[in-house]
Amino acid sequence: EVQLVESGGGLVQPGGSLRLSCAASGFTFSNYWMTWVRQAPGMGLEWVANIKQDGSEKYYVDSVKGRFTISRDNAKNSLYLQMNSLRAEDTAVYYCSRGRGYSSTWGQGTLVTVSS
Amino acid sequence: DIQMTQSPSSLSASVGDRVTITCRASQSISSYLNWYQQKPGKAPKLLIYATSSLQSGVPSRFSGSESGTDFTLTISSLQPEDFATYYCQQSYSTPPYTFGQGTKLEIK
Numbered sequence: 001e002v003q004l005v006e007s008g009g010g011l012v013q014p015g016g017s018l019r020l021s022c023a024a025s026g027f028t029f030s031n032y033w034m035t036w037v038r039q040a041p042g043m044g045l046e047w048v049a050n051i052k053q054d055g056s057e058k059y060y061v062d063s064v065k066g067r068f069t070i071s072r073d074n075a076k077n078s079l080y081l082q083m084n085s086l087r088a089e090d091t092a093v094y095y096c097s098r099g100r101g102y103s104s105t106w107g108q109g110t111l112v113t114v115s116s
Numbered sequence: 117d118i119q120m121t122q123s124p125s126s127l128s129a130s131v132g133d134r135v136t137i138t139c140r141a142s143q144s145i146s147s148y149l150n151w152y153q154q155k156p157g158k159a160p161k162l163l164i165y166a167t168s169s170l171q172s173g174v175p176s177r178f179s180g181s182e183s184g185t186d187f188t189l190t191i192s193s194l195q196p197e198d199f200a201t202y203y204c205q206q207s208y209s210t211p212p213y214t215f216g217q218g219t220k221l222e223i224k
Binding site for chain 2: 050095101
């Protein structure tokens with residue numbers, strides 16, 4: 001069964017950092033682009049970042065450029081999102097998903113709350 | 117960045133109705149348009165990719181089409197499990213791959 005499981009969310013103060021992880025199973029992780037999408041409470045979906053199979057290409061939405069870093073470890077079948085200089089507006093459920101353009105498989109999400 | 121505008125933002129319909137949701141792109145996106153369904157507290161689910169290709173396992177009552185920069189999701193005969201929020205997403209050229217603001221489909 002294809003599965004993605006996010007972890008690492010929690011409560012963090014403004015200006016703080018957090019690292020999200022996504023564990024993949026049931027497919028050959030190294031063959032796929034991977035993507036992070038977030039959803040603020042009661043709001044719509046926002047595409048955040050994606051990364052090529054070998055990590056050689058990475059793209060970000062403007063609002064997180066310079067603060068967030070997407071990475072992956074194909075040996076561990078894992079995707080990461082390092083989030084620095086967090087702001088209140090980064091509060092959201094963060095989903096990892098499989099795919100470059102469209103996301104065919106999604107994790108259950110992990111909640112990040114930025115608040116003092 | 118490419119902007120995606122969905123309409124309507126909400127919609128009331130009955131079981132058995134035919135429903136259409138529209139998404140307009142701010143520029144040409146070729147056929148790089150995807151549709152997702154999301155139920156409360158759940159992750160989104162891919163329904164249609166590349167305008168009209170049905171994702172595996174998705175019922176055939178869902179279909180997609182395009183006319184220029186306007187894209188349409190049609191549900192031919194609403195079922196109780198279809199009441200949810202629907203999002204379009206463009207995946208043309210270089211990211212970010214923006215989503216529409218969503219359409220909440222409610223029971224009349």
